[in-house]
Amino acid sequence: MNSQLEVHKVTVRYGAFTAVEDVSLTLEKGQIGCLLGPSGCGKTTLLRAIAGFERVAEGSIALHGSVLSTPRQQVAAEQRKVGMVFQDFALFPHLNVRRNIAFGLSHLDRRARRARVEEMLALVSLTDYAQAYPHELSGGQQQRVALARALAPNPEILLLDEPFSSLDSELREQLAGEVRELLKQNGVTAILVTHDQHEAFAMADRVSLLHRGRIAQSDTPYNLYHNPANEFVAEFIGHGSMVSATVDAGGELSQGLGSLDRSHGHWEPGEHLRLLVRPDDVEYEENSRTRLRVVGKAFRGASYFYDLLLPDGQRVPCLTPSHIDVPLGGELPIRFNLQHVVVFAPPRERTAD
Amino acid sequence: MLVIVGSLAGGYSPAWGHLVDTVLADYVVNSLLLMLGVGVGTFVLGVSAAWLTAMCEFPGRRLFSWALLLPMAMPAYIIAYTYTGMLDYAGPVQSLLRESFGWGYGDYWFPRIRSLGGAICMLSLVLYPYVYLLVRVAFSEQSTAVLEASRSLGKTPWQTLFLVALPMARPAIAAGISLALMETLADYGTVAYFGVSAFTTGIFRTWYGLGELQTAAQLAAFLLLFVFALFALGRYSRLRLRFHPASARQESRRIQLRGARAALCTLLALAIVSAGFILPALQLASWAFDDPARALEAPFLDLVGNSFMLAAMAALCCLFLALLLGYGRRLHPGRLETVAVRVSSMGYAVPGTVIAVGVLIPFAWLDNGIDSLAREWLGVSTGLLLSGSLAALVFAYVVRFLSVALQSVESGLGRIRPALDESARSLGHSPTQVLRRVHLPMLRGSLLTALLLVFVDVLKELPTTLILRPFNFSTLAVRAHELASDERLADAALPALAIVLIGLLPVILMTRNLSRGDNNA
Numbered sequence: 075m076n077s078q079l080e081v082h083k084v085t086v087r088y089g090a091f092t093a094v095e096d097v098s099l100t101l102e103k104g105q106i107g108c109l110l111g112p113s114g115c116g117k118t119t120l121l122r123a124i125a126g127f128e129r130v131a132e133g134s135i136a137l138h139g140s141v142l143s144t145p146r147q148q149v150a151a152e153q154r155k156v157g158m159v160f161q162d163f164a165l166f167p168h169l170n171v172r173r174n175i176a177f178g179l180s181h182l183d184r185r186a187r188r189a190r191v192e193e194m195l196a197l198v199s200l201t202d203y204a205q206a207y208p209h210e211l212s213g214g215q216q217q218r219v220a221l222a223r224a225l226a227p228n229p230e231i232l233l234l235d236e237p238f239s240s241l242d243s244e245l246r247e248q249l250a251g252e253v254r255e256l257l258k259q260n261g262v263t264a265i266l267v268t269h270d271q272h273e274a275f276a277m278a279d280r281v282s283l284l285h286r287g288r289i290a291q292s293d294t295p296y297n298l299y300h301n302p303a304n305e306f307v308a309e310f311i312g313h314g315s316m317v318s319a320t321v322d323a324g325g326e327l328s329q330g331l332g333s334l335d336r337s338h339g340h341w342e343p344g345e346h347l348r349l350l351v352r353p354d355d356v357e358y359e360e361n362s363r364t365r366l367r368v369v370g371k372a373f374r375g376a377s378y379f380y381d382l383l384l385p386d387g388q389r390v391p392c393l394t395p396s397h398i399d400v401p402l403g404g405e406l407p408i409r410f411n412l413q414h415v416v417v418f419a420p421p422r423e424r425t426a427d
Numbered sequence: 428m429l430v431i432v433g434s435l436a437g438g439y440s441p442a443w444g445h446l447v448d449t450v451l452a453d454y455v456v457n458s459l460l461l462m463l464g465v466g467v468g469t470f471v472l473g474v475s476a477a478w479l480t481a482m483c484e485f486p487g488r489r490l491f492s493w494a495l496l497l498p499m500a501m502p503a504y505i506i507a508y509t510y511t512g513m514l515d516y517a518g519p520v521q522s523l524l525r526e527s528f529g530w531g532y533g534d535y536w537f538p539r540i541r542s543l544g545g546a547i548c549m550l551s552l553v554l555y556p557y558v559y560l561l562v563r564v565a566f567s568e569q570s571t572a573v574l575e576a577s578r579s580l581g582k583t584p585w586q587t588l589f590l591v592a593l594p595m596a597r598p599a600i601a602a603g604i605s606l607a608l609m610e611t612l613a614d615y616g617t618v619a620y621f622g623v624s625a626f627t628t629g630i631f632r633t634w635y636g637l638g639e640l641q642t643a644a645q646l647a648a649f650l651l652l653f654v655f656a657l658f659a660l661g662r663y664s665r666l667r668l669r670f671h672p673a674s675a676r677q678e679s680r681r682i683q684l685r686g687a688r689a690a691l692c693t694l695l696a697l698a699i700v701s702a703g704f705i706l707p708a709l710q711l712a713s714w715a716f717d718d719p720a721r722a723l724e725a726p727f728l729d730l731v732g733n734s735f736m737l738a739a740m741a742a743l744c745c746l747f748l749a750l751l752l753g754y755g756r757r758l759h760p761g762r763l764e765t766v767a768v769r770v771s772s773m774g775y776a777v778p779g780t781v782i783a784v785g786v787l788i789p790f791a792w793l794d795n796g797i798d799s800l801a802r803e804w805l806g807v808s809t810g811l812l813l814s815g816s817l818a819a820l821v822f823a824y825v826v827r828f829l830s831v832a833l834q835s836v837e838s839g840l841g842r843i844r845p846a847l848d849e850s851a852r853s854l855g856h857s858p859t860q861v862l863r864r865v866h867l868p869m870l871r872g873s874l875l876t877a878l879l880l881v882f883v884d885v886l887k888e889l890p891t892t893l894i895l896r897p898f899n900f901s902t903l904a905v906r907a908h909e910l911a912s913d914e915r916l917a918d919a920a921l922p923a924l925a926i927v928l929i930g931l932l933p934v935i936l937m938t939r940n941l942s943r944g945d946n947n948a
Contacts, residue, residue, distance in 0.1 A: 125579055151578040158579040164572035168594040177590075178580030227580065 078103040078263040079124070079231055084133035084143075086116070086123050093119040095287040096133070101231070101263055101280070106254065108266045108278030112310070116287040117267045121233050124265070125158050126151035138230045157229030161236040163220040165208040171195070171219050172204040178227040194222040197256065213241050214249060221253065225262065232257065232264040238273055250276040271311055283307055305418055308350040313379075317349045317388050331384075331410050350416040353379065353393040357409050365405040366390070380406060454629045454646070458653065460543060461550070461618070461625055462608050468551025469607040472699055473558025474600060478588065481566035484681040485692040492563070493938035495696065498703030499556045500930035502887045502904070504616020505923045507549045508911040509707035511620070512714070514540045541621045549621075550611050552703040557610070558603035560937075565599035566592060584682055605661035612653055613778035615890035616908055626650040627780045627890060634784070634894075644788060647781040654777060708927060714920030730922055734902040737817070737892075738885040741824035742832075745881045746874060748825065749832035753840050754866070757848075758858055779827060783894035786823040820895045824885050831884060832877040839873025840866070876936060883933050887926055 081099040085092065094116040101107045109117035122128045124135055126142065126149060135143040137156070142149045166174050175194050179187045195201045198218035208216055217237060224232055237253070238246040254277045257264050268274050274281050275295040282292040283306075290310075291303040302308035305316055319327045321343055331349070369389065370381030373396065380392040380400070392408060400406045479485070480492040498506075514520050539545065569592060577587040593600075615627040626646060634643040684692055777785075843866060851861045867874075889904045896905065903922040910919035 125575070127575055127578075150583075151575070152581045152583055154579075156579055158576065160572040160576055162570065162572060164570060164576040166573060166576075166591055166595070168597065177577070177582075181581070223576075223580070233579075 077101060078105070078138055079107075079265070080134075080136040081120070081124065082134045082136070084120070084123060084135060085131045086119050086128050087131045092131075093287055094123065097284075097287075097289050098133075099282055099289070099292065101265065103263055104258070104261045105280065106257060106264045106266065106278050108268065108274040108281040109284055110268060110271060110274045110281050110310075111284035111290075113269055115284040117269075117284050118235060119287075120284070121235055121265065121267045124231070125156050125233055126154050155227070155230040157224035157227065157232045159217075159220045159224050159232070159234045159237045162240055163208075163216045165216055165219055165223070167208055170205050170207050171200060171211070174208070174219055175223045175226050177223060181227075190226055194226045197225070197260075198222045214245055217241065217249065221256075225260070230263065232262050234264060234266045236268055237266070238268070238270075246270070247272055247276050253277065283310060285310075300416075302350065302416060305348060305350075308416060308418075312352060313391055314350050314352040315388070315390050317351050317384070317390060319347050319349055321345055321347060327412075328386075331412065348418040349412070350418070351390045351412075353391040355411055356382070356390055356392040357411050358392070358394040358398050359407055359409040362407040362409045364409065365407050366392075368400050368402055368404050368406055371400075371402055382406060382408070451629075453624045454626050457543060457618075457623055458612065458625045458650075461547060461623070462611055462653075464544070464547030465550045465554060465611045466604050466608060468547060469555040469558045469604055470600065472551060472555035473603060473607075474562055474593070474596075476555070476559045476696065476699055477562035477566055478592075479692050479696060481563050482588075482592070482681055483684050483692060485684045485689040485696075487693050487696065488681075491693075491696040491700065494700045494704075495559055496556050496934050496938055497700060497705075497931075498553045499937075500927055500934045501553045501704055501707060502616070502889070502926060502930065503550050503553050503610075503614050504620060504889055504904075504908060504911075505711070505927060506553055506703075506707050507546070507617040507620050508907070508916055508919055508923065509710050510545070510549060511540050511911075512916040513706075513710055543621075543623050546617050546621045546623050549617055550607075550614060554607040554610050555699075555703070557606040558600065561599040561603040561606075562596050565596040569595055601663075602661050605657045609654060609657050609661075612650060612657070613780075613890075615778075615780055615893070620908075620911060626653075627778060630780045630784065631890075631894075644784050647778075647784050650778060650781055654781075708924075711920045711924045711927065714917040715924045717917060727921060730901060730903050730906050731925065733900065734886050734904070737820065737824070737902060738882045740817075741821050741828065741885045742878045742881040744821060744825045745829050745832040746836075746878050748829055749836040749877060750874075752833060753836040754862060756837075757840055777827065779823075779888055779891035780894065782823050782827050783891045786819055786826065786895065790819050790822075816897060817900075820892065820897070823891050823895055824881075824888065827888070827891060828881045828884050831880045835873045835877040835880065836870070839870045843869055879936065880933050883930055886929055 077100040079099070079101040081097060084094060084097050086094040097116075097120060099107070109120060111117045119128055123130055123143060124137075129145075129148055130143045131145055133144075134141055137154065141147075142154050166177065169177065172191055172195070175191050176187055179190055182190060191204075192201070195204055198221055200215060200218055200222065203211065203215060208219065211219065220237070234253075238249055241249065250273050266274065266277050278295065280292065281295055281298055283290045283298065285306045291298060291307045293301075293303075298307060298311050302311060308314060309316060317331070319331055321327055327347075327349075366382035366384065368380055369383050372379045374393075376396055378394050378396050378398060380394060382390050382392050384390060392406065394406070398406075476491075476495045480488055480495065512518055573595070574587055574591060577591045578584070582590060612626065614625075615631065617623075618625045619628050619631065626649070630643045630646045630650070633646055847865060848861055851865045852858075856864065886902075887904060889908055892902055892905050893908065896902070901909075903926050907919045907922040907926065910916075910922075
């Protein structure tokens with residue numbers, strides 16, 4: 075067991091409701107993981123189970139080789155070496171920055187404590203604000219205090235619960251990058267919980283996408299986007315439409331979607347397929363014979379995001395340079411470029427999820 | 428109030444010098460001790476009750492979270508008579524002790540209830556709900572994340588209480604205690620009955636004993652200094668509350684108590700409620716029902732009638748004025764209106780004795796003026812037209828309790844968004860029409876609350892009534908006080924019980940609001 079964090083088949087229940095079901099997850103030392111998912115998918119519950127605020131109904135959680143949670147035994151939150159950064163930072167309003175950071179350091183003597191606080195203040199560049207109270211700080215500064223406070227006792231793992239959600243959207247990605255830098259430089263193992271995939275991609279080495287309490291896919295950000303394991307992942311990550319189509323004997327797809335790269339393999343003539351069509355799979359081509367009706371359109375500055383209607387009523391997205399300006403109801407000439415398209419067999423034919 | 432402050436500058440009669448030489452130090456020391464004791468008492472009772480009901484889970488928690496408010500219905504002077512009846516030498520408790528152990532008089536030590544310590548206990552028992560109420564709200568609004576942050580930084584739940592939860596609730600604690608202390612300073616019935624020389628009793632004695640209205644006013648001014656200090660403390664702590672944002676709170680996670688500790692909690696909560704309400708109420712009831720027929724006899728019905736009439740008059744006046752002030756401020760949110768509201772809302776902080784003295788001086792002056800004018804021009808003496816009248820009494824009530832009405836009216840008005848006024852105005856309604864057709868219907872709940880609160884407060888008010896009532900005019904509170912002072916405790920029980928029962932109304936109202944708040948959280 076070299077893993078820093080080992081979550082093994084964990085189930086968490088609230089009464090009759092199962093919030094997290096049979097989730098397994100490992101993180102190596104220094105890795106940053108992410109629990110991603112829509113609200114109510116159980117990601118925060120899992121995080122709180124790791125922190126020791128929720129009991130596990132089944133399975134176990136181990137940190138650095140020592141078991142923290144089993145259905146029978148539950149190490150108290152204050153005895154786990156787990157640091158946590160809360161959604162609204164949860165700074166102590168009655169303590170200044172210095173004393174907030176020193177809060178978890180009462181096991182050190184005065185001098186060591188002082189040194190550690192100075193070190194943390196320098197780490198998050200808040201030395202000048204040591205005497206300030208939380209309400210005197212900006213959102214970004216509060217967040218850095220929360221980070222310093224959680225890191226000060228040298229936790230085995232740092233848990234971040236939607237740490238950027240109360241900040242401006244412009245600040246978010248920038249801060250996510252900065253925080254990643256900081257954690258990586260200090261070799262901190264961390265788990266981030268978020269519903270924002272950009273945040274997840276900006277910070278994490280591995281992302282676990284949760285759906286209804288179960289892990290839908292656990293992978294690198296690149297693989298989540300390009301090789302989604304199932305339809306839920308495909309729809310949650312990035313833009314795209316799921317389109318149903320059939321394949322004819324010649325390998326041509328119905329709806330004029332063109333032909334498919336045969337290396338995908340798992341299709342046969344006459345088979346029903348579900349395709350993930352990303353906006354960059356549908357290209358504008360001036361002289362194309364395939365022309366689709368425009369039913370939706372959004373100006374994105376450098377590009378237009380079009381919503382196009384297939385003959386059978388399904389829709390596909392398309393991204394064009396913004397000088398290609400077709401009015402609603404008009405027709406856009408396009409070409410399908412389905413070389414990298416992701417194909418799923420229709421749900422009913424799949425054996426098991 | 429101006430009159431009282433003005434009296435400080437006025438001439439000092441020899442009696443003042445006499446007072447300073449003899450009893451002033453007593454008044455100051457006793458009042459300070461009383462405040463200190465009640466401060467500690469309400470802190471301990473209020474904070475522990477709030478912590479248990481807001482943060483822990485034990486059998487009966489839901490019941491106790493509102494039952495702990497019950498002692499608010501019990502005026503301090505009534506609980507004082509009741510406990511005296513129960514605990515003094517001839518009372519059931521000591522009699523039982525003597526019987527079971529065969530002791531005689533002087534064989535054993537028993538705490539003297541009619542003492543400064545007794546007064547502190549009595550006042551703490553009925554005033555702790557102020558602290559409880561505010562601190563409980565503060566606890567339950569504290570973000571769970573902050574408490575969990577403390578846990579994840581290695582602190583146990585108990586350490587978290589002292590390091591995080593209590594310091595964060597400091598403003599609420601201070602506000603609650605300052606309210607309790609204001610009531611302590613205003614209290615007359617308890618200290619008078621227990622023979623403690625505090626400010627309020629001093630004012631009374633100076634006036635009735637020495638006949639020195641001026642000196643009484645000067646004492647009152649002195650008392651006001653204390654009150655303003657508390658008032659400032661309360662306001663300051665409420666300002667600080669703003670820095671403690673109530674953040675998004677997840678469903679509250681209470682500490683699950685089991686076994687002996689849970690039983691201990693239940694017992695503790697039960698003990699507090701019993702001591703502050705259940706025991707004295709039962710005792711009162713048993714005295715009162717010794718002779719239930721009395722309830723229907725004319726003297727008692729007269730008392731009830733008098734009390735209700737006074738309370739209703741004062742409540743209506745307060746409501747009308749509160750509506751005028753509150754609405755005036757909404758229409759013209761100017762400096763002057765704000766000041767007017769602020770000043771009139773200070774009345775509640777001023778002890779009834781002080782207000783009574785303050786009302787009496789100008790009224791007496793007016794009376795004398797009218798009287799001399801009438802004698803000069805008409806050759807008749809009008810006597811005391813105003814000062815001995817119900818008008819003076821109602822006026823004093825309004826000064827004291829206007830702020831209670833104002834608070835509910837203002838909070839009600841505050842909930843009506845200005846856009847509603849504007850849309851009504853743009854639909855062609857005048858401000859008066861807006862008030863009648865939009866605000867009054869929406870305010871009905873707040874107005875009823877205001878009416879009820881003032882009504883009950885007036886009914887309970889003892890010192891103001893005692894000083895200002897017309898000759899031979901009595902109310903429930905006054906009668907209970909008189910009978911108890913004459914050691915006719917059992918006879919005092921009936922009016923006292925009536926006051927307690929009516930006092931329950933606002934408590935019920937409050938618990939309804941409280942549980943509604945719980946459901947929203």
